[in-house]
Amino acid sequence: MGAEVPEHLLGDFHEYLLLPSNQTSNSICGKIYVIGGPEDRETLSVSVKLFDRSTDERLIPIVLGRNPVACNLHSAVPVNDDRILVLKSDSPSYDSLWFLEVDTPFVREQKKVLGTEVVAWSKVVIEGDDALKPIVISGPSGVGKGTLISKLMKEFPSTFGFSVSHTTRKPREKEKNGVHYHFTERSQMEKDIREGKFLESASVHGNLYGTSIEAVEAVTDSGKRCILDIDVQGARSVRSSSLDAIFIFICPPSFEELEKRLRARGTESEEQVQKRLRNARAELEQGKFPGLFDHLLVNDDLETCYTDLKKILSLDGTSDDTLELSAKGIRVPESHSVSARDQKVIIQCGGDEGLARTIYEVDVSSLVGGAPGRTRGPKYKCIS
Ligand SMILES: Nc1ncnc2c1ncn2[C@@H]1O[C@H](COP(=O)(O)OP(=O)(O)OP(=O)(O)O)[C@@H](O)[C@H]1O
Numbered sequence: 001m002g003a004e005v006p007e008h009l010l011g012d013f014h015e016y017l018l019l020p021s022n023q024t025s026n027s028i029c030g031k032i033y034v035i036g037g038p039e040d041r042e043t044l045s046v047s048v049k050l051f052d053r054s055t056d057e058r059l060i061p062i063v064l065g066r067n068p069v070a071c072n073l074h075s076a077v078p079v080n081d082d083r084i085l086v087l088k089s090d091s092p093s094y095d096s097l098w099f100l101e102v103d104t105p106f107v108r109e110q111k112k113v114l115g116t117e118v119v120a121w122s123k124v125v126i127e128g129d130d131a132l133k134p135i136v137i138s139g140p141s142g143v144g145k146g147t148l149i150s151k152l153m154k155e156f157p158s159t160f161g162f163s164v165s166h167t168t169r170k171p172r173e174k175e176k177n178g179v180h181y182h183f184t185e186r187s188q189m190e191k192d193i194r195e196g197k198f199l200e201s202a203s204v205h206g207n208l209y210g211t212s213i214e215a216v217e218a219v220t221d222s223g224k225r226c227i228l229d230i231d232v233q234g235a236r237s238v239r240s241s242s243l244d245a246i247f248i249f250i251c252p253p254s255f256e257e258l259e260k261r262l263r264a265r266g267t268e269s270e271e272q273v274q275k276r277l278r279n280a281r282a283e284l285e286q287g288k289f290p291g292l293f294d295h296l297l298v299n300d301d302l303e304t305c306y307t308d309l310k311k312i313l314s315l316d317g318t319s320d321d322t323l324e325l326s327a328k329g330i331r332v333p334e335s336h337s338v339s340a341r342d343q344k345v346i347i348q349c350g351g352d353e354g355l356a357r358t359i360y361e362v363d364v365s366s367l368v369g370g371a372p373g374r375t376r377g378p379k380y381k382c383i384s
Pocket residue numbers: 139140141142143144145146147148261262264265299300301302303
């Protein structure tokens with residue numbers, strides 16, 4: 001834990017030896033990754049430096065993903081030759097395990113694009129089943145996605161959280177900035193997209209819409225299950241991203257009924273209604289694309305469709321306060337040690353001076369997702 005960086009490897013990094021407790025050095029394929037340092041106090045996030053043994057170069061890599069909040073003490077262990085598992089001591093269990101990806105496909109791709117050394121953070125989510133998977137709801141404009149989501153959020157307020165998208169569309173009368181959307185200027189949104197802040201973005205009915213990584217993280221950090229209301233292009237992008245979600249497509253009972261609903265809502269100009277209806281035809285075709293959506297629901301009678309939605313989400317017969325969706329995890333005390341072998345990480349917690357000792361075995365053989373989002377898939381068991 002807090003292993004000191006060998007002095008001969010540090011050179012200019014020597015000063016960090018003064019604070020070994022929040023710093024570790026980790027060697028993967030001839031490169032040493034120095035995680036943490038005194039500057040963490042200023043930036044409030046965990047820093048990364050790199051020493052390349054083959055060239056004797058010391059580098060500050062570009063760090064992608066959302067950085068973990070700085071902590072006083074961490075330990076780290078290389079895993080699978082492409083990432084480092086970082087254990088933050090005395091952090092909440094949902095925030096204690098992170099991966100610093102150093103040679104995953106995402107990082108390799110980013111190295112090519114950016115032409116420099118890149119590493120990327122990804123928070124580890126340990127969970128037993130699909131209970132915390134985000135839900136992507138898609139379908140043509142006016143089909144009732146928003147209505148169904150509102151019903152779900154009203155009945156299960158502490159279970160679900162809405163991913164607030166960004167859009168360049170102007171707000172409707174009752175829409176609030178930061179609640180329904182983050183209303184933004186096109187130039188700003190284009191810049192944010194270029195800077196990799198979005199999980200997905202698309203031009204929809206003439207405006208830009210997008211899901212920021214931050215929007216999804218904010219919901220997940222609050223311990224809730226994230227719901228995304230996005231168009232089919234967005235669903236396709238999320239499907240090929242690192243976010244492991246459940247995809248649901250909502251169909252209208254007929255095209256005529258869709259038109260009726262869109263007009264009755266009275267929020268769009270005639271020109272917009274026409275544009276949305278034109279796009280709806282294409283979206284209804286794309287909704288049937290094999291492998292894109294996990295479930296298809298027809299929103300004819302609202303209550304029937306809502307009941308079907310709850311069945312898909314295994315919510316029928318439950319209430320908000322009987323649902324236990326909080327992420328599982330390991331609370332790592334200051335006194336601990338960690339080692340890794342054959343895709344198994346052993347974490348020994350406590351055991352000092354007569355204190356109780358708990359040993360966890362974390363299986364990292366099947367990881368899902370990863371930077372710039374979260375890594376799911378690790379499973380743990382208590383072995384002592
Ligand atoms: N099953 C239903 N039967 C009749 N009207 C419905 C039904 N479901 C929703 N509506 C109504 O249809 C209109 C469109 O619904 P809603 O705004 O939820 O659609 P949406 O899919 O979220 O649209 P957009 O993608 O444009 O945001 C609303 O006025 C809503 O009250």
